[in-house]
Amino acid sequence: MAQRMHLRLSPEVMAKFEDYSPEERIRAEQCQLREVKVLSDKSAIVTFAFKVDVYYCNASGNLHGGAQSSIFDMCTSIALQAIGKKDFWLNGGVTRVITVNCLRPAPEGEDLLLECEVVQMGRNLALTQGVLKREKDGVIVSTCEHHKAAVPTKPGWKL
Template sequence: MGDNNDRYAAAFEEFEKLSPEDRLRAVLSIRAPNDQRFTSAFVEQQCKLRDVKITGPNRSLVTFAFRVERWYCNASGTLHGGAQATIYDIATSMAMQAIGKRDFWINGGVSRVLTVTYLRPAPEGEELLLECDVVHMGKKLAMVKGTLRRASDGAIISTCDHNKAAVPTKPGMPRL
């Protein structure tokens, strides 16, 4: 287990050295070709990093872009509410990874409460922007706000409040 601990520690150390933009590019570049999960398809194929701004200590504003694919649509041909909630969960967690430190949010934590408010539909093919505002990252709890907009005119599709709790990087992995 010692070799694995050393390997994990080295990987986290290298990840911490990256700029916030490079951290997110690294996360988005992970490939699992045999993984058929919705989350893998979104991260690997659709989600594109647009902008990263550090807005204060333990705060950031990250913007992602994606197109509404049929895979994410309901029977009405619009972005499914459950898909939106999952996309918020993924993206707000990645926004935290941009600025987290070892044993301090580097894995994005786990959800406590994810509230999504839906305002208007986003039809298949629509280009969207997802802004993730890391409002607060304390030692154990964090708050991230998300806003999903049409890229064409900035109209708000939905918003989210995501409350998160810090956890060890992976059950059984050493705390670094």
């Protein structure tokens, strides 16, 4: 990717994180945000864009399936911030089940779009989905279904 995704936030950002708007929360995560659509108080679609970096490729020069799983994990979790409620899913929770289906290769240098949908979000559980597409023609590269559980942040843990 042209810009690596980082989930650790500075102490200054974390101190104000819960007061940020949904878009400010997502931008704080240092992802290349394309669009945020809030569909309801528990559903949203967040779109990210990135270029396949050699760092995330396998020996054949294509985006590695494990890297796709990690990207889906991070971005679908970040998408939970689109709901924007104070004290609600601020740490993105933990994965219960993540299923990734790799459908076709994405070679190094390919521009991709990742659409992450918060399908349902409750107090303790959430379901997100992701679709990774080639930007040039919208052809699907891979899909994801991600079940999450809300957990409190460990005392003293720094994001």
